[in-house]
Amino acid sequence: MSKRPPPDPVAVLRGHRHSVMDVSFHPSKSLLFTGSADGELRVWDTLQHRAVSSACAHSRAHGVLAVAASPWLGENKIISQGRDGTVKCWDIEDGGLSRDPLLILNTSAYHFCNFSLVKKPTTSLIKDAGVQSEDSNEPDAGDTRDVQSTDESERSVDDSGLLQGRDHAEGTTYVAVAGQQPSEVEIWDLNTGDKIIQLPQASPDNSPNDSTKARGMCMAVQLFCPPESQGFLHVLAGYEDGSTLLWDIRNAMIPLTSVKFHSEPVLSLSVASSCDGGISAGADDKIVMYNLNHSTGSCTMRKEITLERPGVSGTSIRPDGKIAATAGWDHRVRVYNYRKGNALAILKYHRATCNAVSYSPDCELMASASDDATVALWKLYPPQKSL
Amino acid sequence: MAEATKQERNLQKILLEKVAEAIYAIADAKHVDQVIPSIHSVAVLLFPVDPSLFSGTFELTFCIWSATQVCSSVASSVDDRNDWLETFYRGVAFPTFARVLLLDVASDWLSCFPISVKKHLYDVFFLDGPVIEVVQVLVPFLHRVENGGFDTNSVQTNVERLLILCLLENAGLIKITKEIGDSYQGDISRNGSLKSLLSRLSQILTSIPDKARLKSPPLLSSHLYFKHITDQLLQILDDRASCTEANSTVIVLSFVGEIFSRICRRGLSDLLLSRVTPHVLAHVRRLLNSKMGSIEMETFQLDPTPQIWSKTMKAVTDPYAVEKMAEQVLHQLYAEHASDVEAFWTIWTLFHRNVIHQASVRSIFVDKFLLWKVFPIRCLRWILQFSVLECPPLTNTLAKGDVVQGLLETTQRLASVWSKGEFLQSVPFEQQAYITAALGLCLENMSREELDRTKDVMHSILQGVSCRLENPGDLVRKMASSIAFMFSKVIDPKNPLYLDDSFTGNAIDWEFGLQTAVGGVPSVTNTMESEDGETKTSASLTEVNGSSRRDKEKKNRKSKNISDFVLADPDEIVDLATLNCETESDKDDDNASVSSDNSSVTSLEPYDLLDDDKDLGKQFTHLVDVVGALRKTDDVDGVEKAIFVAEKLVRASPDELTHIAGDLARTLIQVRCSDITIEGEEDSAEEKRQRALIALLVTRPFESLETLNSSLYSPNVDVSQRIMILDVMAEAARELANSKTLKPKDDSRGPLISSISDPQPWYLPSNASTPWKKVSETGSFHLNWANRFERELQSKPGQTKKGKSRRWSLKPADRDQNSTDWSQNRFPLYAAAFMLPAMKEFDKKRHGVDLLGRDFIVLGKLVHMLGVCMQCASMHPEASVLAISLLDMLQRREVCNHPEAYVRRAVLFAASSVLVALNPSYIVSTLVEGNLDLSRALEWIRTWALQIADSDIDRDCYTMALSCLQLHAEMALQTSRALESTGGSSGSSTGSVNISLPSVISKLTSINIKLPSSNVHL
DSSP: OOOOOOOOOSEEEEOOSSOEEEEEEOSSSSEEEEEETTSEEEEEETTTTEEEEEEEOSOTTTOEEEEEOOTTTOTTEEEEEETTSEEEEEEEETTEEOSSOSEEEEOOOOSSOOOEEEEOOOHHHHHHHHHSTTOSHHHHHHHHHHHHHHHHHHHHHHHHOOGGGOSOGGGOOEEEEEOSSTTSEEEEETTTTEEEEEESOOOTTOHHHHHHHHTOSEEEEEEEOOGGGTTOOEEEEEETTSEEEEEETTSOSSOSEEEEOOSSOEEEEEEOTTSSEEEEEESSSEEEEEEEETTTTEEEEEEEEEOSSOOEEEEEEOTTSSEEEEEETTSEEEEEETTTOOEEEEEEOOSSOEEEEEEOTTSSOEEEEETTSEEEEEOOSOOOOOO | OHHHHHHHHHHHHHHHHHHHHHHHHHHHOSSHHHHHHHHHHHHHHHSOOOGGGOOOOHHHHHHHHHHHHHHHTTOOSHHHHHHHHHHHHHSSHHHHHHHHIIIIIIIIIGGGSOHHHIIIIITHHHHSSOHHHHHHHHHHHHSOOOOSSOOHHHHHHHHHHHHIIIIIITTHHHHHHHHHHHHHHHOGGGHHHHHHHHHHHHHHHHHHHHHSOTTSOGGGSHHHHHHHHHHHHHHHHHHHHHOOOOTTHHHHHHHHHHHHHHHHHTTOHHHHHHHHHHHHHHHHHHHHHHHTTOOOHHHHHHSHHHHHHHHHHHHOOOHHHHHHHHHHHHHHHHHTTOOHHHHHHHHHHHHHHHHHHOHHHHHIIIIIIIIIOOOOHHHHHHHIIIIIIOSOOOSSSOOOOSOOHHHHHHHHHHHHHHHOHHHHHHSOHHHHHHHHHHHHHHHHTOOHHHHHHSSSHHHHHHHHHHHHHTOSOHHHHHHHHHHHHHHHHHHOTTSOOOSOTTOOSSOOOTTTTHHHHHHSOOOHHHHHHHHHHHHHHHHHHHHHTSOHHHHHHHHHHHHHHHHHHHHTOTTOHHHHHHHHHHGGGGHHHHHHHHHHTTOOGGGGOOOOOOOOOTTOSOOOOSHHHHHHHHHOTTOHHHHHHHHHHHHHHHHHOOTHHHHHHHHHHHHHHHOOHHHHSOTTOHHHHHHHHHHHHHHHHHHSHHHHHHHHHHHHTOTTSOHHHHHHHHHHHHHHHHHHHHOEEEEEOOSSOOSSOOOTTSSSOTTSOSOOSSOOEEOOOSSOTTTTOSOOEEOOOOOOTTOOOOOOOOOSSOOOGGGOTTTEEEEEOOHHHHHHHHHHHHHHTTTOOBTTBOTTTTTHHHHHHHHHHHHHHHHHTTTSHHHHHHHHHHHHHHHSHHHHTOSSHHHHHHHHHHHHHHHHHSOHHHHHHHHHHTOOHHHHHHHHHHHHHHHHHHHOSOHHHHHHHHHHHHHHHHHHHHHHHHHHHHHHHHHTTOHHHHHHHHHHHHHHHHHOOOOOOTTOOO
16 A cells, blocks of 8 residues: 655645635636636636636626536636626637627526536547647637537527437537425526426426425536437436435436435536536445436446535546545545545645535546635646557 | 657657757867867767778867767667667757758858868768658758858758758668658558648758759759659659559559659659650560560460559559640650551550540540650550550550440541531641641551441531632642541442542642741741742642542543544554455455556555544634634534644734733633543643633733633632632733843834833833943842942034944944843832732632632732732832732732631732832821821731731741841831931922821831832742
8 A cells, every 4th residue: 555645736826815715727728717716717827827807797796606617618617606696608808708708697596506508428538638738729729610500409408498309419518407496406508598397397296396495405416418319418416415416407307316315415426528427425424426327317436435524615536547636625635536435645735625626627636615714736647648 | 658758758858958059069160170179079979980080180170089989878879870860850850950951050150160070970970861751851951041141152052962961872772662662661650741741841852952042052953963863752652563562562653653743743854754754665665575476465464564553553653644644645756757566565564544434534545645746656656546446556556456346436526526617717737737647547447337327427528528628738639638548448348439540549748748848947937938839739739629530430431432443443553454354255355456547556555544633633724713712612622723723822922912802812722632632641631721811811911801800700600610710810910020022122212102011120210312221230229229220322413423342343233232122020010900809709609610719719819919910010110009909809808817727828818918018218208298098008917917927827927927028128128228318308398298297107106017129039
């Protein structure tokens, strides 16, 4: 067993004046987005380790809850969720945020559930990113294509109104959030700014709703698009009572499956890039790695890790699916071998609760955000360059 | 027979004639040469006087020669001379002639006698005669003062000289015993009169030092005299032991015993036993050595010396003398470092017969020496071994004989005395320790069955232990735990009970460390200091007091905790290794997939997974969170963290503190530190809690005091919490008084209200444009009680001063002395809030609150806290106001005469603090106003302190009372000085004061007030 001491962060980004709530890498550029509890959204350069720009994305009183960038969203867009009941989409111009958001979704949701963008098993894209991370032109091209396709999908959504039937979901940008009713999950279209569906779908007799209401608030949600589903979106939602539901939005009334891995609220759900499994954690002292079987629509526990100090507020799986990280209330970032589930490192740097971890698309960097108003950048187990 | 008496009478007649002749001759003598022959004429009848010894003048020799010629016809043979001698001394001839010799001859002629004549002609009458008769004649002249024209001085000097010669230098006592033996053999019928004669004789012998004059030679001083006498007596006893045949032994021994008892009666038992004890001890050692350790009772019973001794001691019938002797034997043996065995046999030799035959002597050992006297612990062991266990000891431990009745009775008696609460309160500390040791040693030698046979020992012991465990005194509790330990060992030897963590072995120090403490009287400052030191620990102590069961549980829990901890070690690396091994099976396909991903397993080698939680813990940043966490008593970690962080947050004094101070104070009081911490770390949490409360009191006194005072008497807190509250208040008062804050000096004086915490003291003139400074003078306060102040005057306009100093650089502006000032003692502002609510309700008995009765520790702490407050408010006007109410409280009989010394100590401390705190000028002003409340109260302090110093059993009380009196005297001095100065200055200005002053002054001198020195640190 190695006796190497755990590494220190390669860089620490300071500048936030309040707890950093979420962190997200730019899909292609060396940029990092962070949002803090006082509503500030910062953009950092991950090579120079400096702040590029700062903007007040949400009101000071409410703060930023989550921030995300995605290849499907677009090269120059990011979205942020505030606790003021809005999700805002921003344009990035020269590293700075646009003065006004491109789009505001008034979700009227005032809860603690981070939104989720769609995750897709686009192995080709990851490979591109892995191989050509330094080359910015190629992703640019891909991005334009994305944008175009987004436009298409937007139109189709508008036209059809029947999103279940969409088979070219590749270009669509949806975002899932816990809704105005905290026990419900809502999916919004980011292009139009409309709410598309809510899960469980309101039915006349209201009977399924009762069962979900008993689970309490939705605390974590993950939107993904498994390859087997012909582009139909699936949603994993974690609830206050520790249960996790898997929905296929084609059947919005009843979840595909319901499992209960946790005894406390589920706070974070991650799905691996391959969409065949993921990792979930919550307020209890367990981290669960699970498998998703889309053919049977089931979710099974693959590995359970017990922590000695409970409470994990964020999880992340590296895009190459080799390692995963958790952000703990105990100020630690823990790194696990995602395949085997054994602990690899306990990273001690933060002096307050960690709120989020995130891996860069090129798998090189990991960023952790904490209540101590710092963001730490780590470089662990860098992927070996392919021969 | 008739012929014999006739001859005797005849002899006597002749003798008397001779003596009469000589007396007349002496009376008519004009010259010393006429005196000597007449004495010689008598002497030659009785003693073999050798004329050649007189190397004097021719005439003298001639005279004597002629006299010899005359007398030689009368007394020629030795037999005749013995008859003469006997007749002379037994009849009236000797007393008559001795009187002439001792008075007339001694005063008029003796100084003219040649030395040889004096020795061989004069002294022989006293030295060669039977000592019994001689002594009876001589001693009365020791102090006979007659104005018969005699030179008293020379007469007495002569008698003293003769006594020394007769008794001390010529071993008179040995002669006496021989004479007794002779006369005893002579006629048995006179035994009765012989006894009374011996009794008289012993009385005369022992009274000699008392009758001797002050100027008498040192050999007659009681010390040396009795030393010689004792030595002779010891020799007599030795002689008697070696020759057993003499049947006069009994009467001789009773004579010796009588002298012993009379010596003891005269208070010289120590001297007597300092000779006797080594003597006996040496014999015992000799005997023990000869037997090489295997000692049987018979060895001693058959040995003549012990028999002689026990017979002698049996003659000492006076119980007082026996008691004194026994006491001294114990002390002497202790000083001689006798071993247990030696000591036992020594005591046995001397006293065993007395103990058997005299009930009073037995009670001396069993009662008096155990319950009323205090001996060193080793002596106590001997006493118990001898009188209670009644069998010879083994080498180093007490041994138990077959007869246990005495042991049971003694144990019962000791236990019943020991268990009483009054005993605890009314008996000096040394004695308590002694009786505790006695009880413990008794218990040590008992078995379970024997304990069951006693009636109520068990009950008494439990009662005594429980009432001691509540005591604030550390040693008292230690006594309780020692007894409890011994007791539990009797009940179940395999499972002894440890009430105290500090002792773990089987050996108990029964001396309780007192030996060293007894050595010197601790100085006053030390005593009071220790009183202060106590405050810190006492809160936790009361918890330590808790039941023994809990203690044991704790122990178990602790060990369990440790094992749990080991099992659940978060840092256990081995765990992960084994985990890896377990997952070995799926390693293969892992490897396969990994290799397909073009990366090797080695890249995912784990780092060191060591993790500790030192940095962890929610860092509270808001006091609201702290209060919330403290309320959640089920979240142990949260409470602990909140306690640890509370002080810092309070010290930061955020705005919210004002609103939350009360809540915070309440929750801090309610928190139970012992519940939230693991064993052994209670103290740190307890200390943090107290520090936090102190900080709270210092930063927001009014808000938090309200809560503290209300909870002080609330039924919801227990004694330890009450004590903690009081400790915290005292500490906070100290801190407020000593606070030194550097704050900017405001040049403009406060517009309306000048508080006492103003940078400038209240008694300085306030209209000064430049600040006044106190002139620092050496010497204590009372030497220069009129403090002087000075200030620098501003220069007049137009006047310029040239610079005189040179500096290397500019002075930094922020260090400018004028812009800042030290502000001290913020306490007086809050003094009333500290003291008055606490004093208000102390005497009310409510549910769970009974300060005057059961909770006396709280009362003591309360009084102590009030005393500290007074000290902190020293010399401020508030002190004077509060002093009156404090003294009112102290004067309550339940308080100042509390049965517990702990409370009395606290009251003495508080009274002393008042004396220190009062400003003399204030006392003067009350006197001048005619308000006598204060002076009456101060007078009460004096009388009460005097009373304590006189009669208190507690040594600390005594020393504190003395220092209190000293402070009182000092205060009175200062007050009278202040009064004089007031009288001088104000007398001319106001007539009314002038009139009332004389009466006040006269009263003042009678009540004798005293005044404080600020240098006295209590």
